[in-house]
Amino acid sequence: MRSSTYFFYLLTTIRFWARVNAGELCTHDDSFIPDAVLRVTAANYSQSCYPAKHTVLVNGTSPGPELRLTEGETYWIRVYNDMLDANLTMHWHGLSLAVSPFADGTPLVSQWPIPPAHFFDYEINVPHGMAGTYFYHSHVGFQAVSATGPLIVDDLDIPYEYDEDKIIFLQDMFTKDDAVIEKGLVADPLVWSGQTAMILVNGKGGGISHVTAGDATCNSTLSMVSVEPGKTYRLRFIGATALTFALLAFEGHDSLTVIEADGSYTQPYNTSILQIGGGQRYSVLLTTKAAPEKSSYFMQVESRDRPSVARSFAVLQYGLKPATKPMNPLTAPLTLPNITRGFLDDLAPLHPSRDFPTSAEVTRRITLTVHQKVSGQTVWLQNAYNWTDSFPQTPYLVALYENTTNTTTNPGLPYPSLERALANNGIDPVTRTFPARLGEVLEIVIQNTGADKGGLDIHPFHAHGAHFWDLGSGNGTFNGTANDASWAARGHQPPLRDTSMLYRYATSTGNGTAMGWRAWRLRVTQVGVWMVHCHILQHMIMGMQTVWVFGDEEELLGRVGWPEVEGYLAFGGDVYGKETHAPRVVHFKGNERGNERGGAWAEGQRVSFWRGGGGVG
Numbered sequence: 337m338r339s340s341t342y343f344f345y346l347l348t349t350i351r352f353w354a355r356v357n358a359g360e361l362c363t364h365d366d367s368f369i370p371d372a373v374l375r376v377t378a379a380n381y382s383q384s385c386y387p388a389k390h391t392v393l394v395n396g397t398s399p400g401p402e403l404r405l406t407e408g409e410t411y412w413i414r415v416y417n418d419m420l421d422a423n424l425t426m427h428w429h430g431l432s433l434a435v436s437p438f439a440d441g442t443p444l445v446s447q448w449p450i451p452p453a454h455f456f457d458y459e460i461n462v463p464h465g466m467a468g469t470y471f472y473h474s475h476v477g478f479q480a481v482s483a484t485g486p487l488i489v490d491d492l493d494i495p496y497e498y499d500e501d502k503i504i505f506l507q508d509m510f511t512k513d514d515a516v517i518e519k520g521l522v523a524d525p526l527v528w529s530g531q532t533a534m535i536l537v538n539g540k541g542g543g544i545s546h547v548t549a550g551d552a553t554c555n556s557t558l559s560m561v562s563v564e565p566g567k568t569y570r571l572r573f574i575g576a577t578a579l580t581f582a583l584l585a586f587e588g589h590d591s592l593t594v595i596e597a598d599g600s601y602t603q604p605y606n607t608s609i610l611q612i613g614g615g616q617r618y619s620v621l622l623t624t625k626a627a628p629e630k631s632s633y634f635m636q637v638e639s640r641d642r643p644s645v646a647r648s649f650a651v652l653q654y655g656l657k658p659a660t661k662p663m664n665p666l667t668a669p670l671t672l673p674n675i676t677r678g679f680l681d682d683l684a685p686l687h688p689s690r691d692f693p694t695s696a697e698v699t700r701r702i703t704l705t706v707h708q709k710v711s712g713q714t715v716w717l718q719n720a721y722n723w724t725d726s727f728p729q730t731p732y733l734v735a736l737y738e739n740t741t742n743t744t745t746n747p748g749l750p751y752p753s754l755e756r757a758l759a760n761n762g763i764d765p766v767t768r769t770f771p772a773r774l775g776e777v778l779e780i781v782i783q784n785t786g787a788d789k790g791g792l793d794i795h796p797f798h799a800h801g802a803h804f805w806d807l808g809s810g811n812g813t814f815n816g817t818a819n820d821a822s823w824a825a826r827g828h829q830p831p832l833r834d835t836s837m838l839y840r841y842a843t844s845t846g847n848g849t850a851m852g853w854r855a856w857r858l859r860v861t862q863v864g865v866w867m868v869h870c871h872i873l874q875h876m877i878m879g880m881q882t883v884w885v886f887g888d889e890e891e892l893l894g895r896v897g898w899p900e901v902e903g904y905l906a907f908g909g910d911v912y913g914k915e916t917h918a919p920r921v922v923h924f925k926g927n928e929r930g931n932e933r934g935g936a937w938a939e940g941q942r943v944s945f946w947r948g949g950g951g952v953g
């Protein structure tokens with residue numbers, strides 16, 4: 337992950353800024369220089385000594401290159417779909433992309449997917465206060481298992497002291513191809529993906545079971561995190577796992593201090609272990625030993641709440657690279673505990689927020705009852721509805737612009753109706769959306785229930801758009817009065833998160849029995865079409881996704897209208913570039929004073945605008 341060097345080099349070669357007003361349509365021809373480029377391919381690729389298989393990669397690797405942005409700036413990231421037979425989108429996990437409504441990377445929600453052999457320029461505005469640890473991943477099918485990479489937003493002013501930061505990127509590896517997994521998950525009866533074959537740490541993994549079962553000609557080496565004695569490191573843990581709820585600890589280093597969760601700084605919180613679900617991120621301060629007894633210590637990571645335990649290792653390496661490659665230990669050095677339900681639910685924000693709504697301000701509580709239907713095709717339902725991107729025939733945002741009656745390309749997706757939703761537990765059954773008006777204060781309670789056959793599962797729930805205040809989790813059902821009293825007793829606000837765990841409090845219960853909740857509170861401030869979904873990729877494919885529409889029609893469509901928006905409205909439309917076609921793209925943010933980054937044009941090149949000519953300078 338050294339690519340950031342090149343990325344910075346690219347930024348410093350830019351000599352020339354073109355003046356672009358917010359909402360202006362610009363042609364991104366050869367003279368336009370994006371701030372970063374990601375190229376997505378599919379290749380026969382081997383990870384952790386398993387046989388090579390069809391794998392979706394970013395810039396030829398998994399994880400893909402690290403992107404490093406700075407808060408308070410706007411960036412253009414060009415994403416190429418170099419695959420021949422698959423669609424692609426890129427989601428900027430944890431960032432709030434309210435400024436550029438088509439850039440959230442959700443297929444059939446905020447945009448048409450990028451067709452094969454096309455590219456799409458994502459406009460990414462990172463407001464002040466968003467510094468922290470994020471990642472990017474495809475939002476199509478099972479691609480995110482491998483088509484993903486770290487995204488760090490640097491601070492202008494870091495509130496904690498440390499010597500260096502290091503990324504610890506966690507992924508899963510399955511022995512089946514994505515296509516086989518996807519097909520099985522929607523088959524009747526269900527054909528499960530299989531368990532995680534290997535948890536990968538920074539792209540490498542080695543598990544004891546793998547080695548004993550293993551191929552003698554292949555020695556799986558472990559990832560090394562190089563450190564020096566007596567220094568403090570900020571370890572940025574990124575839970576990019578498809579399925580694994582990971583529990584991890586370091587041999588010989590049991591003082592970890594959590595300082596950031598999902599892009600928000602927290603009061604320091606000491607712990608000896610970390611639990612991290614798919615979609616979650618934490619920064620942890622670790623101070624190395626002044627006089628280490630040996631040169632390498634294992635980090636041990638295991639899955640929890642699955643029928644079997646997947647176990648992997650990485651190495652905390654003191655000093656120079658070892659003469660021999662780091663290998664699996666013969667026996668696991670640590671005995672990791674069982675999961676802790678409610679882990680880090682008590683984190684306190686570093687600074688209290690003036691925006692945190694009191695319970696008196698809550699205008700609506702929506703309970704999202706999740707249930708697994710097992711008879712027939714196995715699907716996950718929210719308030720009795722499943723959602724996958726095969727449900728809408730047109731992306732919601734596109735449908736909003738087109739209006740059903742105004743086009744022949746948009747059959748059957750009318751405007752989301754708040755009235756229909758209010759009469760149906762918050763979900764409009766026609767569009768399968770959860771509409772809300774700006775200014776509402778929502779309390780979203782995610783309620784776990786026993787499946788048709790009684791089973792219970794855990795789910796890392798992730799919200800796109802604005803972050804929520806995480807009110808915590810518990811057994812049974814949510815009691816708002818008791819929860820308020822509990823927060824009042826703690827004397828601090830709940831943490832801001834974008835992904836939090838819905839736990840299970842038993843492995844099974846009665847069909848439909850409510851057992852286990854997670855509650856969020858948020859102000860509806862960000863206009864847009866946002867997803868809320870379980871981040872387990874298998875569950876997403878099985879329907880565990882919802883779509884939320886914030887703002888009314890005027891607010892949603894008022895920012896940029898016809899004809900500027902037209903290129904976004906067709907699959908492979910004008911904003912999708914290819915070899916022979918320079919896309920015409922709306923600059924939602926523009927680059928007014930104080931926001932000077934945001935793509936650039938090479939010196940001496942004329943900037944061609946669709947309207948208004950080429951303002952350069």
Ligand SMILES: *[C@@H]1O[C@H](CO)[C@@H](O)[C@H](O)[C@H]1NC(C)=O
Nearest residue numbers: 339343372373374375395401
């Ligand atoms: C990805 O690869 C392309 C060339 O294939 C390169 O131009 C680009 O800088 C790389 N991106 C990053 C973030 O390293």
Ligand SMILES: *[C@@H]1O[C@H](CO)[C@@H](O)[C@H](O)[C@H]1NC(C)=O
Nearest residue numbers: 379380381382387388389390
């Ligand atoms: C992928 O590579 C493996 C060997 O590493 C080979 O056996 C297999 O045929 C390859 N698959 C394809 C589709 O090329």
Ligand SMILES: *[C@@H]1O[C@H](CO)[C@@H](O)[C@H](O)[C@H]1NC(C)=O
Nearest residue numbers: 421422423444448449451907
């Ligand atoms: C790509 O997306 C378009 C539009 O949603 C769809 O019609 C097409 O079938 C998709 N192609 C593939 C290969 O999935």
Ligand SMILES: *[C@@H]1O[C@H](CO)[C@@H](O)[C@H](O)[C@H]1NC(C)=O
Nearest residue numbers: 551552553554555556660663
């Ligand atoms: C794997 O490790 C064993 C024992 O350390 C060694 O003898 C063997 O040569 C290694 N094989 C490869 C392919 O590196």
Ligand SMILES: *[C@@H]1O[C@H](CO)[C@@H](O)[C@H](O)[C@H]1NC(C)=O
Nearest residue numbers: 591592593604605606607623
């Ligand atoms: C947390 O850990 C740090 C570093 O080990 C230590 O200095 C601090 O006193 C601990 N705080 C608490 C509340 O235990």
Ligand SMILES: *[C@@H]1O[C@H](CO)[C@@H](O)[C@H](O)[C@H]1NC(C)=O
Nearest residue numbers: 640670671672673674675676
């Ligand atoms: C974890 O929980 C199981 C079942 O409740 C129990 O048998 C086991 O001893 C526990 N392990 C640890 C390390 O606490």
Ligand SMILES: *[C@@H]1O[C@H](CO)[C@@H](O)[C@H](O)[C@H]1NC(C)=O
Nearest residue numbers: 709715721722723724726727
């Ligand atoms: C899941 O959604 C599809 C439409 O996308 C629908 O046809 C199907 O009936 C739904 N399944 C259940 C169990 O509701």
Ligand SMILES: *[C@@H]1O[C@H](CO)[C@@H](O)[C@H](O)[C@H]1NC(C)=O
Nearest residue numbers: 739740741742751889890893
């Ligand atoms: C969309 O179409 C409906 C039905 O014709 C109409 O009532 C509504 O005003 C239209 N909305 C917009 C924003 O054009």
Ligand SMILES: *[C@@H]1O[C@H](CO)[C@@H](O)[C@H](O)[C@H]1NC(C)=O
Nearest residue numbers: 736737738739742743898899
């Ligand atoms: C309907 O579509 C046309 C272009 O096809 C556009 O000019 C017109 O403004 C659209 N009307 C509405 C109400 O969106």
Ligand SMILES: *[C@@H]1O[C@H](CO)[C@@H](O)[C@H](O)[C@H]1NC(C)=O
Nearest residue numbers: 710711787788789790847848
């Ligand atoms: C579980 O409960 C639902 C709703 O009451 C019912 O439709 C379904 O048939 C039940 N499933 C089983 C396996 O009993």
Ligand SMILES: *[C@@H]1O[C@H](CO)[C@@H](O)[C@H](O)[C@H]1NC(C)=O
Nearest residue numbers: 814815816817818819821822
């Ligand atoms: C909710 O909690 C409050 C305060 O602890 C308690 O008085 C009340 O009975 C609880 N409500 C329910 C429905 O359990």
Ligand SMILES: *[C@@H]1O[C@H](CO)[C@@H](O)[C@H](O)[C@H]1NC(C)=O
Nearest residue numbers: 677811812840841842851852
């Ligand atoms: C959760 O509540 C149920 C029902 O009261 C109980 O059977 C179960 O043991 C509880 N789970 C835990 C972990 O406390």
Ligand SMILES: [Cu+2]
Nearest residue numbers: 795870872875
């Ligand atoms: Cu789930």
